[in-house]
Amino acid sequence: MSKPRTLFEKVWDAHVVRALKGEPTLLYIDLHLVHEVTSPQAFEGLRLAHRKVRRTDLTFATIDHNIPTTSDERLVIKDQIAAQQIGTLRKNCEASGIPLFDIGSGRQGIVHVIGPELGLTQPGKTIVCGDSHTSTHGAFGALAFGIGTSEVEHVLATQCVSQSKPRSMRIKVTATLPHGTTSKDLILDIIRRLGTDGGTGYVIEYAGEAMRALTMEERMTVCNMSIECGARAGMIAPDDTTFAYLEGRTFAPKGDAWDKAVSAWRQLATDNGATFDREITIDGDKLEPVVTWGTNPGMSVPVTASIPNPDDARDASERAAMLAALEYMGLTPGTRVEDVTLDRVFIGSCTNGRLEDLRAAAKVMRGHKVHRSVDVLVVPGSEAVKVAAELEGLDRIFKDAGAQWREPGCSMCLGMNPDILAPKQRCASTSNRNFEGRQGRDGRTHLVSPATAAAAAVTGHFIDVRGWEYKS
Amino acid sequence: MEPIRKHRGVVAPLHRENIDTDQIIPKQHLKRIERTGFGAFLFSDWRYHPDGRDREDFALNREHYRNATILVTGKNFGCGSSREHAAWALGEFGFRVILAPSFADIFRNNAGNNGLLVIELPEETVQQIAEHAESHAPYYLNVDLEQQTIADDFGLSEKFEVDQFRRHRLLNGLDEIGMTLAHEADIARYEAQHRPS
Numbered sequence: 001m002s003k004p005r006t007l008f009e010k011v012w013d014a015h016v017v018r019a020l021k022g023e024p025t026l027l028y029i030d031l032h033l034v035h036e037v038t039s040p041q042a043f044e045g046l047r048l049a050h051r052k053v054r055r056t057d058l059t060f061a062t063i064d065h066n067i068p069t070t071s072d073e074r075l076v077i078k079d080q081i082a083a084q085q086i087g088t089l090r091k092n093c094e095a096s097g098i099p100l101f102d103i104g105s106g107r108q109g110i111v112h113v114i115g116p117e118l119g120l121t122q123p124g125k126t127i128v129c130g131d132s133h134t135s136t137h138g139a140f141g142a143l144a145f146g147i148g149t150s151e152v153e154h155v156l157a158t159q160c161v162s163q164s165k166p167r168s169m170r171i172k173v174t175a176t177l178p179h180g181t182t183s184k185d186l187i188l189d190i191i192r193r194l195g196t197d198g199g200t201g202y203v204i205e206y207a208g209e210a211m212r213a214l215t216m217e218e219r220m221t222v223c224n225m226s227i228e229c230g231a232r233a234g235m236i237a238p239d240d241t242t243f244a245y246l247e248g249r250t251f252a253p254k255g256d257a258w259d260k261a262v263s264a265w266r267q268l269a270t271d272n273g274a275t276f277d278r279e280i281t282i283d284g285d286k287l288e289p290v291v292t293w294g295t296n297p298g299m300s301v302p303v304t305a306s307i308p309n310p311d312d313a314r315d316a317s318e319r320a321a322m323l324a325a326l327e328y329m330g331l332t333p334g335t336r337v338e339d340v341t342l343d344r345v346f347i348g349s350c351t352n353g354r355l356e357d358l359r360a361a362a363k364v365m366r367g368h369k370v371h372r373s374v375d376v377l378v379v380p381g382s383e384a385v386k387v388a389a390e391l392e393g394l395d396r397i398f399k400d401a402g403a404q405w406r407e408p409g410c411s412m413c414l415g416m417n418p419d420i421l422a423p424k425q426r427c428a429s430t431s432n433r434n435f436e437g438r439q440g441r442d443g444r445t446h447l448v449s450p451a452t453a454a455a456a457a458v459t460g461h462f463i464d465v466r467g468w469e470y471k472s
Numbered sequence: 473m474e475p476i477r478k479h480r481g482v483v484a485p486l487h488r489e490n491i492d493t494d495q496i497i498p499k500q501h502l503k504r505i506e507r508t509g510f511g512a513f514l515f516s517d518w519r520y521h522p523d524g525r526d527r528e529d530f531a532l533n534r535e536h537y538r539n540a541t542i543l544v545t546g547k548n549f550g551c552g553s554s555r556e557h558a559a560w561a562l563g564e565f566g567f568r569v570i571l572a573p574s575f576a577d578i579f580r581n582n583a584g585n586n587g588l589l590v591i592e593l594p595e596e597t598v599q600q601i602a603e604h605a606e607s608h609a610p611y612y613l614n615v616d617l618e619q620q621t622i623a624d625d626f627g628l629s630e631k632f633e634v635d636q637f638r639r640h641r642l643l644n645g646l647d648e649i650g651m652t653l654a655h656e657a658d659i660a661r662y663e664a665q666h667r668p669s
Contacts, residue, residue: 017662018655023637026652028662038555040505051649054659066503081503088505132554132578146578148556150585150648158652160659164635166577196490197548200577230551232577296490296551317489317546324488414553416499423522435494435552437517 004271038130109382119249180466199231210284353381367471371460475645481541489546511564550579
């Protein structure tokens with residue numbers, strides 16, 4: 001009998017090219033996703049060293065970070081430096097033979113949305129991208145993590161990454177999430193418990209009944225934000241939900257190859273008796289909708305709570321961090337979260353820009369009007385998501401409510417394109433980071449689920465969506 | 473990559489935990505297609521007023537720290553986005569060494585790939601160095617990667633731990649791609665064994 005192994009160990013072991021004591025392991029990469037912002041210097045490095053892209057068949061590119069989301073500006077980008085960066089990606093892909101899912105191709109979108117929807121993301125694969133939210137793809141039982149530009153160049157040249165083996169952590173979520181509480185609330189709760197560095201050096205496997213009950217899109221939201229507690233990657237063992245999602249997608253195996261793939265994927269689950277360096281159990285049925293109040297994703301409270309008081313901090317450094325965050329956010333301790341009013345709402349991003357996210361937001365907004373003082377932006381995660389949402393009439397619901405329905409991209413998650421907050425504007429956002437200036441200099445970001453964001457858009461302030469009056 | 477063996481330089485303190493890469497290099501400066509030109513934008517939202525004037529209250533704008541090459545800061549430095557622009561900006565400003573109780577994983581790799589030495593030290597040591605950098609500015613540290621020691625001119629002398637492979641690369645300024653390509657036969661063998669059947 002071989003030693004029981006975890007999901008992570010199985011995927012890791014299957015990709016070891018070279019492992020020597022005292023050296024990082026050389027790990028083979030099955031899928032490399034490339035975008036315009038973190039790749040130009042990597043291609044330039046290859047050119048200077050007269051090196052070639054080793055596997056153009058395992059490398060795919062798209063444009064997502066800096067494109068505008070209005071249909072006019074998308075075609076003629078006014079920001080010359082952004083336009084040059086996109087032009088550079090096009091040239092690099094053409095010169096090296098890398099497929100590019102360009103604007104208008106029907107396949108363009110945020111890298112972490114299109115990988116899964118095209119069936120490129122598959123169980124057991126190793127996946128990298130020059131973007132920290134690559135952890136998203138772990139929802140399929142892939143080992144997926146973000147890398148820097150030097151590593152992008154390294155993967156382009158060698159199809160490998162050089163990595164020290166991370167430690168392993170399992171987070172078991174019991175029972176089922178209560179009605180009105182989403183996987184976004186779950187991951188925000190996990191990050192609050194672990195802190196923004198509690199996962200550093202670990203790969204987290206999410207398990208338990210509550211995880212099994214989640215759809216693929218909900219699982220992606222959880223794995224997506226694993227990086228926000230510092231984890232190298234998040235993973236969930238593939239199951240029938242995973243296979244049902246993948247079957248028939250463009251790049252998924254077909255026919256006999258599909259059957260073979262599924263039986264191999266079934267072997268990936270963590271063996272009974274396998275051990276983790278750290279284990280945590282969370283009662284899924286005790287969770288509530290969550291709102292962040294501070295300037296990192298670990299600073300959050302339930303929507304029914306009040307803004308915390310720095311006097312309750314555990315130590316001097318936490319107190320200092322809380323004071324700085326409250327000042328930046330313009331908040332007073334003791335204020336009820338439901339009394340915090342908003343200027344903007346952003347629904348989208350690689351965390352919550354998929355079809356189910358848009359459905360959840362539309363369900364709340366249907367028949368309501370956006371509050372007069374709130375400007376609402378709804379940005380689908382990909383061209384395919386946009387088409388599917390329009391087929392269902394979700395765009396009409398948003399537009400009838402008074403929200404703006406935009407073209408796909410990363411948009412106001414990081415504001416590299418024209419979608420940014422003005423100084424001191426307060427935003428309920430379905431994205432992943434509430435760092436200072438992330439959505440615009442001096443902008444104030446509160447991270448929430450799509451349902452909570454949509455409800456806030458209607459009322460003009462945060463509200464417990466569990467009591468929402470849905471209209472049909 | 474420029475090797476780093478022994479380094480003597482001025483220490484600048486940034487008293488803050490969890491400094492994310494969005495602060496180190498804000499997104500509006502990520503659109504360049506070169507590896508250079510980022511130093512002027514290091515910590516730009518903290519360093520400059522919206523109209524471009526220096527903010528007097530920001531540490532790196534103070535006279536003693538303008539030529540600092542060693543940064544001492546709080547835990548979990550470099551968390552968040554994978555943008556290597558953060559390491560480029562720190563390097564171009566002049567930093568060669570960063571001292572903190574802990575670093576985020578992706579940033580640690582990016583730093584190592586750009587000849588930037590990151591050193592983890594116990595919280596109390598970091599605190600002590602940061603206080604000296606305030607009270608004795610310009611405060612110098614001698615960092616010796618070969619001996620794995622840091623020392624000041626007042627008797628402080630501490631050993632530090634560092635990943636030995638990364639140390640070897642930094643000492644010799646080795647390009648990781650070149651090192652990996654030396655194992656091209658291993659990669660080719662792996663590919664031959666894993667060809668889809």
